[in-house]
Amino acid sequence: MNIAVIGLGFVGLTTALGFCEKDFNVTGYEIDDKKLNMFVSKEIPFYEPFLKEKLNKYLGNKFRIYTNMKEVLSEAETIFFCVGTPQSENGDAILDYLFNAIGESLLNINIKSFKVLIIKSTIPPSTTKDIIKPYLEKKGVVIGKDIGLANNPEFLREGYAWDDFINPDRIIVGVEDKQSESIIKKVYEKFDAPLYAVSYNTGEFIKYLSNTLLSTLISYSNEMSIIADLIGGIDIPKSFKILHMDKRWCGSPAGMSSYVYPGCGYGGYCLPKDTSALACLSRKKGYEPNMLKSNLIINDYIKKYYVKKINKENKKTEKIGILGLSFKPDSDDIRLCPAFDIISLLKNEGFKNINAFDPISNEIFKNAYQKLNINYFNSLDAIVGGSDILVIVTGWQEFKEKQYMFKNKKVYDLRYIL
Numbered sequence: 067m068n069i070a071v072i073g074l075g076f077v078g079l080t081t082a083l084g085f086c087e088k089d090f091n092v093t094g095y096e097i098d099d100k101k102l103n104m105f106v107s108k109e110i111p112f113y114e115p116f117l118k119e120k121l122n123k124y125l126g127n128k129f130r131i132y133t134n135m136k137e138v139l140s141e142a143e144t145i146f147f148c149v150g151t152p153q154s155e156n157g158d159a160i161l162d163y164l165f166n167a168i169g170e171s172l173l174n175i176n177i178k179s180f181k182v183l184i185i186k187s188t189i190p191p192s193t194t195k196d197i198i199k200p201y202l203e204k205k206g207v208v209i210g211k212d213i214g215l216a217n218n219p220e221f222l223r224e225g226y227a228w229d230d231f232i233n234p235d236r237i238i239v240g241v242e243d244k245q246s247e248s249i250i251k252k253v254y255e256k257f258d259a260p261l262y263a264v265s266y267n268t269g270e271f272i273k274y275l276s277n278t279l280l281s282t283l284i285s286y287s288n289e290m291s292i293i294a295d296l297i298g299g300i301d302i303p304k305s306f307k308i309l310h311m312d313k314r315w316c317g318s319p320a321g322m323s324s325y326v327y328p329g330c331g332y333g334g335y336c337l338p339k340d341t342s343a344l345a346c347l348s349r350k351k352g353y354e355p356n357m358l359k360s361n362l363i364i365n366d367y368i369k370k371y372y373v374k375k376i377n378k379e380n381k382k383t384e385k386i387g388i389l390g391l392s393f394k395p396d397s398d399d400i401r402l403c404p405a406f407d408i409i410s411l412l413k414n415e416g417f418k419n420i421n422a423f424d425p426i427s428n429e430i431f432k433n434a435y436q437k438l439n440i441n442y443f444n445s446l447d448a449i450v451g452g453s454d455i456l457v458i459v460t461g462w463q464e465f466k467e468k469q470y471m472f473k474n475k476k477v478y479d480l481r482y483i484l
């Protein structure tokens with residue numbers, strides 16, 4: 067299979083040469099003459115280990131660069147777009163380079179042979195579905211029939227790009243037509259990594275999920291270093307290196323990944339009070355802790371968000387069954403638990419029939435929050451039978467295992483366990 071790569075910057079050049087390494091014939095297209103001249107003299111315009119050697123190895127045989135788009139696309143079954151999507155003044159992604167490249171490709175594609183346009187550039191979620199697909203359809207092509215369309219976000223790291231491309235840990239393809247999916251799967255057959263074919267929006271979202279987590283972790287670390295510096299007497303690098311020794315980073319039970327998973331808020335004895343206490347101390351020291359403040363705001367808002375949703379979608383007379391009261395499974399700690407806030411908010415909205423069941427925390431919750439005045443059930447079977455709507459607030463294994471009981475019920479799985 068022949069592959070075309072449009073845009074031979076950092077990602078595009080790595081992609082083109084990486085596919086050569088996997089034994090494909092690759093054609094490349096780049097609009098920057100300066101870069102083109104460098105490639106011709108087998109030089110690369112940036113530093114990245116292995117790429118120069120690979121360019122020397124493949125240019126002129128497996129890898130051919132043309133200045134004419136028609137030639138670039140003539141044999142290609144898949145066209146990877148790797149042009150830049152930089153940031154505009156207001157923070158949006160600029161898509162002009164991508165649309166110029168797609169537009170020019172369309173003018174040079176013979177749709178008699180099916181080709182898949184694959185966006186490797188990073189594009190905000192919903193771009194393929196709401197902007198690129200309608201744009202192509204307006205040009206008169208039918209997606210999945212005349213032409214294929216997919217996004218395929220790239221996760222490589224500068225400095226390790228070659229190894230990351232050749233040995234990826236996962237391959238994500240946002241694709242919604244079968245022919246494109248099967249062609250892309252053929253391309254990636256040669257890579258030893260699981261390939262996830264997902265919706266257009268999911269494909270794009272996964273990339274941003276990854277990058278925003280990384281940026282959040284960095285900003286978090288930086289904010290903590292400011293607070294530590296203001297408090298004084300703290301060995302900042304040592305503190306962070308010792309933080310890294312937490313078993314949870316290395317995939318032990320209840321590892322770090324369980325904290326990078328959505329739910330309906332953290333609770334219990336430690337996280338809420340410790341986050342608040344450090345935010346207060348930071349303010350006393352003269353620094354407004356924006357990350358910690360946002361962290362607390364989101365923890366408060368997530369419960370309101372779900373209650374608003376339940377309120378919007380249901381009648382006040384429905385019997386609501388709250389599944390789980392403790393702040394996390396395998397614990398009967400109900401201090402500052404999301405269940406209390408969610409039940410209170412539902413009552414404020416006017417829901418009167420609220421049932422609750424927790425495998426081990428019914429009594430302790432009832433005693434602590436007597437004023438709530440709700441109905442407690444002693445088994446999952448009983449609460450399911452006695453409720454119209456089920457709201458999973460704690461991710462108990464029992465709820466996951468016995469989800470067959472929920473078959474005919476409306477379920478709000480606020481822990482994403484089902």
Ligand SMILES: NC(=O)c1ccc[n+]([C@@H]2O[C@H](COP(=O)([O-])OP(=O)(O)OC[C@H]3O[C@@H](n4cnc5c(N)ncnc54)[C@H](O)[C@@H]3O)[C@@H](O)[C@H]2O)c1
Pocket residue numbers: 072073074075076077078095096097098101148149150151163164166167186187188189220221222223224
């Ligand atoms: N750099 C990274 O680490 C990285 C990692 C993963 C994903 N990405 C994403 O991949 C995309 C490309 O990133 P990059 O770092 O390679 O950018 P880059 O600026 O290095 O490369 C883009 C190239 O596309 C060329 N180009 C622009 N319009 C063109 C057109 N119409 N036809 C042909 N070539 C054209 C440019 O001249 C440039 O050489 C971006 O969306 C980026 O967010 C980057």
